Amino acid sequence: MAAAAGEAAGGGGGSPSSARRRLRIISGHLRGAPRAPGRGALSPSPCKAQGGSAGPASGSIPKKRQELLKWNGWGYNDSKFIFNKKGQAEFTGKRYRLGGMILPTFKEWIEKTFGASLEHKTTSRASLNVNDVPPSFVNEEFLQDLIATKISYSQDAEDRVFRAHGHCLHEIFVLREGMFKRIPDIVVWPVCHEDVVKIVELACKHNLCIIPFGGGTSVSSALECPEEEKRTIISLDTSQMNRILWIDEKNLTACVEAGIVGQDLEKQLAESGFCTGHEPDSMEFSSLGGWVATRASGMKKNIYGNIEDLVIHIKMVTPRGIVEKNCQVPRMSTGPDIHHFIMGSEGTLGVVTEVTIKIRPVPEYQKYGSVVFPNFERGVACLREVAKQRCAPASIRLVDNAQFQFGHALKPQVASIFTSFLDGLKKFYITKFKGFDPNILCVATLLFEGDREKVLQHEKQVYDIATKFGGLAAGEDNGQRGYMLTFVIAYLRDLGLDYYVIGESFETSVPWDRVLDLCRNVKERIVRECKEKGVQFAPLSTCRVTQTYDAGACVYFYFAFNYRGISDPIHVYEQIERAAREEILANGGSLSHHHGVGKLRKRWMKESISDVGLGMLRSVKEYVDPNNIFGNKNLL
């Protein structure tokens, strides 16, 4: 599935509790959204209300996505950064904790970091110009066959454009200022596994191209339609396959349709007292099928595992037929695991329709935390030690100094003089008394989860380790804001775009001993490349260690720059991003930890997995989909 999961485009998710709060707000916001039949009593019924009519949306994201979500940017229409009449930064809407708050120091930060100025503004087109949209070519016979199946479909321009892209910078840029050369010709909304089987059969019969679409949060160009594709392109939107089919409390598993988005899955499981614990930063929008298709990773993987640890069973429809296993067991030795052909296949083999996933009781207690370190080196050493002792909390992240300062800039206006006095005192203690240099220190954010008692015990263990590395506990609030930062950044890019600032995130995984070198070298490479390419202001080039493993870590970079004075910013941007990826590979990092390959990173696949490895993947593709029905051209 092309729908990406992971910390897509800087992610939309936040901390679990803020996420949960968000979920609650969101569910209230959707005025009495009708429940899907059978939602109360979960039943393994094969297919819900058959029929092609576009009925009311049952999940958080409607069929007409544009009604709720931005057509040319990240997230909800009502949530965005603006500069208010006083010139102060503000986040609109009520969905997030930051909603309606004034951010007094943010403007200064933007001006200082990017050399941007509020007077230099570019504006996006106000709305989609339907006349620019490539026309829809759909084979008449296919259309007749499709109508006969009563599966809902649309050839509407807006629907098609919305499914022609993910959230890479160049894609958003095209939306704001141009038009895609090739977009899907038709969008279909299957409501169950059987519908998908029918659509795939029709596509095979008429030799059409299917591009699966889940949450649309891809950041690997995975959703872009290959320009040279001459066949009709069907965008198969899984969003209406969003039911939990059953929950098995004895084995702690749930069978779920693949189109469900993260927030709905957690919300609905919570009603029965369960959760999956899989929380990629994009979880508001990304779908279960997308997670499977991209090998997604969640923030709390230390407790719950990544998607490959969570999945018990996958059902996928391919041109060759349906692929699945005969039982739902924790492990089996039956040759190479076929799940691993599916996970990370990025929509090139078929459509994932149903997934059985592990569930856990909702944890009793959650606690945030943060630690300040005198420098990044000490911080990394601490994370390494935590990983060595295998006592990582649900989430542990280490942000570098630039990101720490960024987080600082997003501090809302302080409510009382007392709080501001306290803040001043804290700052004094850390910088003057402890001698931390505010331009060097860095911060780790923590999230503990579980039984109250164990959490407190665990917390102590981690703080003890941190102390050994010169860390100072810096409070729950800082931790929580750190997690908020993650989802806020995705919204921030839209603001940046208004002021000539473009940016993106990318990630990698790397052995422990190379973490520091990789972070330093990649950041430096970005700065140098910007200089060489004529970028006039020093870029924002910052990273965080965002996941820890036994043998290494996942590192996440943000990179943004002011492009005033550059005629082709996207091209320059892409050159720099490419150089940064080369640097990552030269430093012993991976091509991707969880964003996937898509079309953006294909050129490095051979180097990444060797010729033979690539051949193995190709031969699977050739067997499963000899006519390239799933022709999104990702990965291979």
Add this chain to the structure above:
Amino acid sequence: MATAAAAPGRARRGAPMYSKELTSKKRDEFEDILEERRLSSDLRYAMKCYTPVIYKGLSPCKPNAIKSAVLQSEQVQYVIKQLAKEMGESPDIIQEEATEILDEMGHRMQLGAVRFFAFTLSKIFKQLFQRVCVNEEGMQRLQHAIQEHPVVLLPSHRSYVDFLMLSYLLYTYDLALPVIAAGIDFLGMKIVGELLRRAGAFFMRRSFGGNRLYWAVFAEYVKTMLRSGYAPIEFFLEGTRSRTAKTLTPKFGLLSIVMEPFFKREVFDTYLVPISISYERILEESLYAYELLGVPKPKESTSGLLKARRILSDNFGTIHIYVGQPVSLRTLASGRISRCPYNLVPRHLPQKPSEDIQEFVSDVAYKMELLQIENMVLSPWVLVAALLLQNLPAMEFELLLEKTLWLKGLTRTFGGFIEWPDNLCAKKAVLSGLTLHSNIAQLVDGHVVLNDKGVEDGATGEIVFKRALAILMCATYRNQLLNVFVRPSLVALALQMTPSFRKEEVYSCFSFLRDVFSDEFIFFPGISLKDFEEGCFLLTKCDAIQTSQQEIYPTDKGSVTVSFLSAMFRPFVEGYQLIFRYLSKETKEAFTEKQFIPGVRNFVFQLLEKGVTQCYEALSSDMQKNALAALVQLGAVKKKKMSNGFTYNVNQEAVSKILDMFDARIPVQKPVAARL
């Protein structure tokens, strides 16, 4: 015959070599740093506030902290454990051994010692030299480089003065003082060895290939200093002082050590800075000549140094130091290095560099030496020496002046860096050279005569020796021109050696000469064809030859140039022929280097005594070694490593064949010729 066969594979690398517009290349202006020393107090200078610019990422640390970091490093600990396991010894004992190695090796830089040197060197340098000229822009570039990335200083090596002078220079310009890889023999000098150590020298044994512990400790010591940006690291690519003033072929060991942190991405980049130091008169000139003739080099000793102080009363002219543009290793490596080998093995494990890497290291080494050569200042005297050697035993002064001016033009055309003030007339330039080098040549009755005093009296052997001494000393100066002239000259030689003017035949001959002389002169590996084209280009530029589609021929007025150029290299052609002849007939099939050098020397000596040859330069042990190395490269001699050094086995037939080729019996290689 391993002629240009290897060329196609390597040429594709598009190796960056010689800039086409050699003459128009802009070079920096020089400043005399002694001038200020002569005007103000040396003591105050030595005690000045010294706050050098340092690497931006440096966390300051003491020499001892470096040592303990090296001992504790995974790299060294790994080797210690390995050895302990293999030898069945306790790791503690080996650790102890490592500590001893490190103590023997490590520097102990102290500001006090530095100030002592600053003071004494000021005094000494002012005595010895008229001027010490430095390109200030180069120093500024170096200053930026030092702050940005770890820096490796790669000076040319003609004299012991080199590294003293360089440290002195950096001190003067308030730059971080380098740590210098010095030969262990310095430690034999009482007090001085320790003093050098405190001024930043660290000491390496001459050969330690087999000693894994030594290698590990040494490599880690150097890399630790580099990674932390502790100080610029300085060493000599040539490995030792060139006794002939001709750039020696590079050694790769230390270079590959300093490049490794970048390969493993432990540093973002590393700057390599070629530095050319040229002496109007080399301090050790006569010592070198004796040494080349087989009179052994005195062991470094403090008393020897004190005895040498009488040279303080002598004048050694001007020193020119040209600090080249820092070269980014990252830029050099871009697209050249496959990253896989370093990603799949933990970085602390000792890893034999892949062939790719070895080739790259070698290319970089040659590139750096070529940069040194390009920026090496040539004094007018160098031209005089070259002319004199072609006109022995004496040359009319007026003719010499005329020819000197002519050669100056030619040298500039070929990209040579002649320091000749605009208003200085030829007569003054030559005369001042003669004054400075009166031990080599003198003006007698309007003729410039080689100074081989005592030739008339004494036995023939004595005469030959004295003459050889004078010629080798004189050659030391001519030699400074050779690497600038080698490409066009070998084309000129090939033109003379080839019976026809056909391009492919000339090229075959050129390519043969290039291979034979590959240890004698500096050629970028594997680009024979480019070298040939470069040579032809330069000869065309000075109107010496014309080329058509198939042919190359000298122009009428160019024949002077062509014969001058070939005569310049004639001593090498003849010398090699003599040495090859010795090897093909006169020697046993197997011998050691210790047997070879005296053997061939006697052989040549006898021929000189008999007057059969006039090729005195064949007495030079440097040429003899190079010729032997060339045969090894060409496969005519097999070199085998034995417990007590190397043993050589000669294939006399093969050597004879190579000798034949000097008589223009060089088979043309069709596939190569096709690309001409």
